[in-house]
Amino acid sequence: MSNTNTPGNREKMAVALDAFLTSPPKGLPAEVIEAFGRTVRTDDGILPPRVFLEAVEQSAVAISISNTSAQILYVNQAFEKLTGYQSDEVVGENQSILSYKVTPIEVYKNLWKQLLEQNSWNGVLVNKRKDGERYLADLTVAPVIDDGGQTSYYLALHRDVTEMHELEQQVRNQKVLIESVVDAAPVVMVLLNKDGNVILDNHAYKKLMADVRGVEPANIFLESLSDVINFDKQLSCDQRQDFYNREISFKNEKGVENRWFNCSGVWVDEKKFTADDYFSNNEDCCLLLVANDITQQKRQQNQIKTNALRALMAEQQLVHGMRETLSGAIYQLQAPLNMASAVVGMMERRQKNSEHNPFQTALFDVIHSGEKVLESLQQSLPVETQESIGPVNMNEVIKDVIDLTIHRLLEKSVLVDWSPATELPSISGRCYALRTLFKQVLDNAIDAIDEPGCSRREIAITTSSSDHDIEIVVRDTGPGIATNKRHSVFEPFYSEWQHVKGRPGMGLTITMEIVQQHNGTIEIDPHYTSGCSVIIRLPITPPDPVNREELS
Ligand code: FAD
Numbered sequence: 001m002s003n004t005n006t007p008g009n010r011e012k013m014a015v016a017l018d019a020f021l022t023s024p025p026k027g028l029p030a031e032v033i034e035a036f037g038r039t040v041r042t043d044d045g046i047l048p049p050r051v052f053l054e055a056v057e058q059s060a061v062a063i064s065i066s067n068t069s070a071q072i073l074y075v076n077q078a079f080e081k082l083t084g085y086q087s088d089e090v091v092g093e094n095q096s097i098l099s100y101k102v103t104p105i106e107v108y109k110n111l112w113k114q115l116l117e118q119n120s121w122n123g124v125l126v127n128k129r130k131d132g133e134r135y136l137a138d139l140t141v142a143p144v145i146d147d148g149g150q151t152s153y154y155l156a157l158h159r160d161v162t163e164m165h166e167l168e169q170q171v172r173n174q175k176v177l178i179e180s181v182v183d184a185a186p187v188v189m190v191l192l193n194k195d196g197n198v199i200l201d202n203h204a205y206k207k208l209m210a211d212v213r214g215v216e217p218a219n220i221f222l223e224s225l226s227d228v229i230n231f232d233k234q235l236s237c238d239q240r241q242d243f244y245n246r247e248i249s250f251k252n253e254k255g256v257e258n259r260w261f262n263c264s265g266v267w268v269d270e271k272k273f274t275a276d277d278y279f280s281n282n283e284d285c286c287l288l289l290v291a292n293d294i295t296q297q298k299r300q301q302n303q304i305k306t307n308a309l310r311a312l313m314a315e316q317q318l319v320h321g322m323r324e325t326l327s328g329a330i331y332q333l334q335a336p337l338n339m340a341s342a343v344v345g346m347m348e349r350r351q352k353n354s355e356h357n358p359f360q361t362a363l364f365d366v367i368h369s370g371e372k373v374l375e376s377l378q379q380s381l382p383v384e385t386q387e388s389i390g391p392v393n394m395n396e397v398i399k400d401v402i403d404l405t406i407h408r409l410l411e412k413s414v415l416v417d418w419s420p421a422t423e424l425p426s427i428s429g430r431c432y433a434l435r436t437l438f439k440q441v442l443d444n445a446i447d448a449i450d451e452p453g454c455s456r457r458e459i460a461i462t463t464s465s466s467d468h469d470i471e472i473v474v475r476d477t478g479p480g481i482a483t484n485k486r487h488s489v490f491e492p493f494y495s496e497w498q499h500v501k502g503r504p505g506m507g508l509t510i511t512m513e514i515v516q517q518h519n520g521t522i523e524i525d526p527h528y529t530s531g532c533s534v535i536i537r538l539p540i541t542p543p544d545p546v547n548r549e550e551l552s
Helices: 007-022 030-042 049-058 077-083 105-116 162-184 203-211 217-229 233-238 295-350 358-379 394-411 431-449 507-517 545-551
Strands: 062-066 072-075 121-128 134-145 151-160 188-192 198-201 243-251 257-271 283-293 390-392 415-419 427-429 458-465 469-476 521-524 532-539
Touching: 062 077, 072 077, 077 151, 105 121, 105 134, 134 162, 188 203, 188 217, 203 217, 217 243, 217 257, 217 283, 233 257, 233 283, 257 295, 295 358, 295 394, 295 431, 390 394, 390 431, 394 415, 394 431, 394 458, 394 469, 427 431, 427 532, 431 458, 431 469, 431 507, 431 532, 507 521
Parallel strands: 415 458
Antiparallel strands: 062 072, 062 151, 121 134, 134 151, 188 198, 188 283, 243 257, 257 283, 390 427, 458 469, 469 532, 521 532
């Protein structure tokens, strides 16, 4: 590359500049020629002034030079093209020839204030072309300051931004429209980028966020989805796997489900718009989550389920009650019959062979008819339907029973502290039997609290699990069970209730029976002294084949 800044070159340039200045292009104002002369001289005269002129002439931006009264001295070709005015039509005119008079006066005042302070000004004005058509001009005006510090010219550059403004407005209008529609939708909507950050959300989403006290609901959705459908965001994004109508739930601080949503997700591709991506087809994928709050329906379903369970349990309790009463009657009748048989035996041993004893005959008759009664009582014992064994989640069973008992708990003003294990393995067992078991234990706890002298009315229920079994603990604030009676309470017809009358005392016996059928244990915690604490342990693994047969 040759060096143009040599003494010889500088001399040639000076000659060329002089030639340009003495014979400038036709129509170029004297002030502009003078300005070029000054500009080029200060620049060592390396570039000929025609190059500067060409740069201005060929510029795609409309350029004009005016004096300090805004009288136009020079315009370039782009100005002519944009405004429709030829150079000779506007030179000598005020720049206001372009004004459409709808631009607020404050805008001009501000423009002139800045110029008078020798600052540049940039802003948008409504201009009109020669043919009267309006356009938006993005105008920059800069003062040209002479050696004495005075403003000698104003240099203006402007371009038509009408189309860009229209596009911007259209985008803004569409954004407002889309946001209004999305906001008005009664479903939760949120758009997440690939990192899981929210880039668009609607009113329902914001309301949900307030309901869950500032926790990002999107995170809860994604966590629940990974539980329900093993949702892996990255994998799902790579394969653009949409999903529809997945039921997920939100849990409260205690891990209890309290809100339900029907959730769908659609992957949306968004074209990247940075300068780096101008020539590429790079896309970002975003996940549009749409969730419909189905809590109300879910509660109704639960209510229906609870009512059905209540009816079923009432029927089972009736059967149990009848069995208990009849068993009690059989038990009560058995004792005198045994006694009568013993007496007859004694009589037989004492009397002589030929002697006829009328008492003995009468006792025979009594025993005979007693046995007949016993037999008919045995036959009238209602048969309990056996259910099949299946996986049972005790958290759900306990929750069902609490729901079933809620009226009684409210009526007795008993506070229940329900702390289920967050993840409780299912056990293999009979759901209805286990429900009966827990109902009995809970009923007992309520009865205990209802006994005279109970100041605190609370029941704490917890579940936990180890490798082999699950543990359910039910603690009440009732009078508790004396150490010497902790085994008797599981015996048939044992009852110490003072308030609860007419119960045959078979509840814990049945409970024990059900626990044993499931290879589990039930005990009264000897270390708990603030009431009664019942601990039930049930094995996770299914009962062995022998017991399985026994169960069925
Ligand atoms: P004007 O009376 O001309 O101006 C309105 C207000 O501007 C006045 O009340 C006053 O406060 C202030 N003002 C005007 N002239 C001067 C001045 N010489 N000194 C101090 N304050 C003054 N306007 C456009 O509409 N479109 C353009 O493209 C445009 N380009 C311009 C380019 C340059 C280089 C300059 C210097 C100005 C340009 N203007 C342009 C502004 C233009 O000169 C007018 O000020 C404007 O058009 C308003 O015109 P008007 O006749 O309605 O009111």
